[in-house]
Amino acid sequence: MSTDDTPIPVVAIRGVARHYVRAADDVQALRPISLDILPGRFVAFMGPSGSGKSTLLNIISGIDRPDEGALLVAGEMLNDLDEDELAEWRARHVGLVFQFFNLIPVLSARDNVALPLLLTKLDRAERTRRAETALRVVGLDHRLDHYPGTLSGGEQQRVAIARAIVTDPDLIVADEPTGDLDARNAEDILSLLRQLKNDFGKTIVMVTHDPRALRFVDDVYHLDKGILLEGEDAERAGAAIRMAAGGHVGGGGHP
Amino acid sequence: MKYLGLVRANLGRNKLRTLLTGGAITLAVALVCLLLTMPQGMNALLDDIASNTRISVHNKAGIVYTMPASFTRRVRQVDGVAAAMGQVWFGGAYEDDGVVTFPNFAVEAEHVGAVYPDYPIAPEHLADFQRYRDGALVGGQLMERYGWKVGQRVTLRSTVWPVDLDFRIVGTMNDDQAPFFWFNREYLDQALKAQGGNGLDIVGMIWVRAADPSQVNAIMREVDEISRNSEAETAAETEKSFFSNFFGSLQGLVTIILVVTSLVVLCIVVIAANTASMAVRERAGEIAILKAIGFGRRSIFGMLLAEVVVLATLAGAVGVGLAVGATGLLQMFAGWSPALGPLGNFIITGPVIVQGLFLSLFVGMIAGIVPSYGAARKPVVEALREVF
Structure with a gap:
């Protein structure tokens, strides 16, 4: 039962499931899952490899489509959209951050960030202005003309985050954003994502193995073998992660 | 037009490969343009040496009789x-x-x-x-x-x-x-x-x-x-017809050269297509990311095709320029010596320039269409899964 002041979820998942056919095997990557993600929340999906967290992230970001269930993201029912409509929807509503940065090596930081704006009707000057603003937000306004090859891993990931926010999307989706970074840069990136949530009210959904993430996120969901863990199972999974990290992390410790 | 910067940046990604592929297209287009001047050049040559009132009368069995x-x-x-x-x-x-x-x-x-x-x-x-x-x-x-x-x-x-x-x-x-x-x-x-x-x-x-x-x-x-x-029955014909028949073997040679040139063009198409395929394969990860951040199939197809078409058209334009320069040199040589006079008849005309540019465009389109379409039609999730 909801009241009038209950915020509308940015992500509403109802019975979403996904399976793949690989060779002769039918792999159940995601068993029916239901959950809501409210606006302005920083959410992490955690779990071992093959747990289905990346599949879920792909479905939430409109990269993949569920076999069953209903999916409402940023006010759009994604189930009915075809490949091209999904691409258009992603361009408007989702900012994506990947583990390996995936910048275009022949474009400067500014041009990399401006890439998603090519899909808008903005003129070149406005695209440039917005790209520079996004780079300023991630603290890289002194690296506008640098090419990815001349930037450190942390800086490249910051450029990727600037590219993800440049269109002012409803949702930022990050797949292992710290997976290819050293400890210090990983903390910086998590801190930056947290800052985007705090300062701009962004909703961030992240998949990670990194136990440090627990200090920065609002909510953690644990997946295992395609199942969203709940109750005691989720508690145990969380405890195991905290233990693996040597007890240096804890929920609710974020700035 | 707004994708032009991206197209240009991608063309500059592997300069040597771009240069070699462009060079091959340039030479092929220049060669074809030069050959396209031959039929018209031969005709002009005949017009030069033949009068419209002169008739050749020779034995019907052949000129040796x-x-x-x-x-x-x-x-x-x-x-x-x-x-x-x-x-x-x-x-x-x-x-x-x-x-x-x-x-x-x-x-x-x-x-x-x-x-x-x-x-x-x-x-x-x-x-x-x-x-x-x-x-x-x-x-x-x-x-x-x-x-x-x-x-x-x-x-x-x-x-x-x-x-x-x-x-x-x-x-x-x-x-x-x-x-x-x-x-x-x-x-x-x-x-x-x-x-x-x-x-x-x-x-x-x-x-x-x-x-x-x-x-x-x-x-x-x-x-x-x-x-x-x-x-001795005779065969009378105009002077132009006589010389045209006399040079008939040359026109056969021109036909052979045109056939060979067509095959060369075909080879260039295959080479350019191979280059485009390699470029698409090497950038599979980037293309997957572009798709993920919202570039649709048409945008991806258009961008990849534009790279090949821009390269082929620019290279073709250089080829046409090269052919114009070569015929200009021939005309200059023709002015120096009467023996080289006939060379002055081989001129790159407007239609030949247009044909050369269209040929370049055609090479680019044909070479780029298959790899671009292949890369564009692949679903984003599959593209990401293949490269990450």
């Missing part, structure tokens, strides 16, 4: 004929090599001026040609090749007739007309008689000039009609 010398007189009596001149192949070799290096004919000197009023022969040279029994009229090109001067004596050893004749060069032509060597028919006739023969009672070719271009067809029909059922 002869006709009775008396037939020339009968041709002169046909309505509309302004003049006619019989000529006989002498087959004279200059110097000691025994090989015929230029065409030389015994002609009726008194009819040269009337049959060839369009040839720039000075009246005094023509007069001397008719005056001196051993006089020779020599093309400017030949004069230059051998460094001959008017008044000089040269000896030709016939490979056809049992005589060697000593000639006095009495005149020339100061343009790039065919490298001919004409001498007086009577000179050969008397030389043959002096050797105990019957003299020159045959003619190899009769050149006829019609009084009016509109009478040419009627004259050709009439001439062939006169010779019907004789021992």
Whole structure:
């Protein structure tokens, strides 16, 4: 039962499931899952490899489509959209951050960030202005003309985050954003994502193995073998992660 | 247009590969453009050397067969004929090599001026040609090749007739007309008689000039009609047609070259397609990311295709420029020497430029369409899964 002041979820998942056919095997990557993600929340999906967290992230970001269930993201029912409509929807509503940065090596930081704006009707000057603003937000306004090859891993990931926010999307989706970074840069990136949530009210959904993430996120969901863990199972999974990290992390410790 | 920066950046990604692929397209387009000038060049060449009132009459069996010398007189009596001149192949070799290096004919000197009023022969040279029994009229090109001067004596050893004749060069032509060597028919006739023969009672070719271009067809029909059922039936044709047939083997060569060039173009398409495929394969990760951040299939297809088309069109434009430059050089050389004069007829015209540019566009489209379509149609999730 909801009241009038209950915020509308940015992500509403109802019975979403996904399976793949690989060779002769039918792999159940995601068993029916239901959950809501409210606006302005920083959410992490955690779990071992093959747990289905990346599949879920792909479905939430409109990269993949569920076999069953209903999916409402940023006010759009994604189930009915075809490949091209999904691409258009992603361009408007989702900012994506990947583990390996995936910048275009022949474009400067500014041009990399401006890439998603090519899909808008903005003129070149406005695209440039917005790209520079996004780079300023991630603290890289002194690296506008640098090419990815001349930037450190942390800086490249910051450029990727600037590219993800440049269109002012409803949702930022990050797949292992710290997976290819050293400890210090990983903390910086998590801190930056947290800052985007705090300062701009962004909703961030992240998949990670990194136990440090627990200090920065609002909510953690644990997946295992395609199942969203709940109750005691989720508690145990969380405890195991905290233990693996040597007890240096804890929920609710974020700035 | 807003994707142009991205297209340009991607073309500069592997400069050597872009340069080599572009270079191959440039050379192929330049070659094709040069070859496309050949049919038109040949036509212009024929227009240059052929008159629209001159008719060639030769034995129907072929130009190596002869006709009775008396037939020339009968041709002169046909309505509309302004003049006619019989000529006989002498087959004279200059110097000691025994090989015929230029065409030389015994002609009726008194009819040269009337049959060839369009040839720039000075009246005094023509007069001397008719005056001196051993006089020779020599093309400017030949004069230059051998460094001959008017008044000089040269000896030709016939490979056809049992005589060697000593000639006095009495005149020339100061343009790039065919490298001919004409001498007086009577000179050969008397030389043959002096050797105990019957003299020159045959003619190899009769050149006829019609009084009016509109009478040419009627004259050709009439001439062939006169010779019907004789021992030497004739085949009359216009001068342009005669030279066109004479150069027929060259046109066959042009056809072969065009076929080979088409195959070269096909190879270039395959090479460019391979390059495009490699570029797409190498950038599979980037393409997957572009798709993920919202670039649709049309955008991806358009961007990848544009890269190949831009490269091919730019390279093709350079190729067209190269061909224009090459023909410009040919024209410059043609101005330097009469022997190179015919080269001036090979000109890159507007239609050839358009064809060259369209060919470049075609190469780009054909080469880029398959890899671009393949990359664009792959679903984003599959593309990401393959590379990450």
